């Protein structure tokens with residue numbers, strides 16, 4: 001039986017960022033990851049300045065900046081008539097306002113940066129093939145049983161084990177996530193195969209009625225990341241089988257031929273269901289708390305799920321530094337600080353998804369309201385997201 005100050009279940013972006021933040025604050029950490037290796041899917045992720053600031057804080061910036069792409073704008077296009085209905089500058093004006101850049105990066109490069117820093121850290125132990133199977137809270141310690149029968153004891157436990165978190169089940173109870181009926185198919189292709197490069201310096205989205213296609217370059221511009229999302233009619237009809245490639249193609253029939261043709265970039269081997277959970281006000285039980293998707297999974301429409309996990313990590317480490325001998329007190333203080341901010345992300349993402357996927361008159365109204373607005377005029381509406389956590393947390 002191994003002893004460690006802090007156990008973390010899950011070594012995704014949330015678990016590794018928490019491990020580094022806690023170790024940098026002086027704690028001994030053991031990360032227990034279910035998979036046989038620490039890895040991420042082979043697609044892209046967007047990071048706002050609230051997250052890039054955190055990468056800088058933990059010394060990851062130089063590594064990240066070598067492969068990240070710095071888009072010049074976020075462009076919103078109508079998938080039916082291809083008209084641009086909104087644009088948010090991510091250029092010098094954005095940098096001047098938010099202090100840190102907006103980047104897009106390959107998920108493996110991002111996880112790799114956290115992993116390399118964790119591997120080097122003398123206070124972090126990283127273990128794979130350690131799926132959490134049981135938790136016992138002894139009061140002064142927490143004992144974790146893994147699927148392979150091994151046991152680990154720590155002063156406290158952080159559940160960073162994702163949307164279907166077993167730690168959450170222990171803390172909050174077993175409740176399945178909310179299935180929205182929207183699905184994503186993804187694809188990454190060499191930039192040389194892209195036939196329309198009008199927007200390849202930006203993050204762009206083509207939006208139609210219950211469909212969208214998001215595109216941005218990765219790996220210093222060598223490849224294009226594509227995510228096609230649609231609301232499944234079969235799901236809406238209550239059928240148990242839904243989300244096939246045939247449904248994807250049928251939903252994109254409404255799109256302009258220019259948009260439809262880009263479905264070629266999408267791989268049809270696998271899809272991802274869009275799920276979230278209603279926000280909750282308590283995700284702590286005794287000396288056990290949750291972080292990232294385990295605590296507050298969100299739809300991706302604000303591109304903030306991983307960014308929130310990074311913020312969680314900074315705040316968690318700070319509160320544990322303040323109350324090192326009382327993890328429960330530290331966890332309640334951490335949670336108090338994170339509940340409303342993360343709930344705002346979850347609920348705003350849902351609402352924004354409806355704006356993005358509008359059809360009929362709602363679509364006309366959206367385009368009419370947004371079109372013609374100056375690209376910098378959106379800044380005050382996104383301040384709450386991108387200004388991030390208070391400076392005092394750093």
Ligand SMILES: Cc1cc2nc3c(=O)[nH]c(=O)nc-3n(C[C@H](O)[C@H](O)[C@H](O)COP(=O)(O)OP(=O)(O)OC[C@H]3O[C@@H](n4cnc5c(N)ncnc54)[C@H](O)[C@@H]3O)c2cc1C
Nearest residue numbers: 010012013014034046131132161162292293303305306307
């Ligand atoms: C289509 C899509 C696009 C997105 N785009 C963005 C974006 O642009 N920007 C952004 O910030 N966010 C984005 N997100 C959200 C982001 O991917 C997640 O919020 C983030 O990955 C959550 O990290 P996490 O570490 O909390 O959970 P996860 O990444 O799910 O990691 C959980 C880890 O726990 C492990 N685990 C699971 N069960 C156990 C167990 N029993 N024991 C031990 N370990 C276990 C898993 O193997 C995994 O390694 C997007 C999500 C989707 C679906």
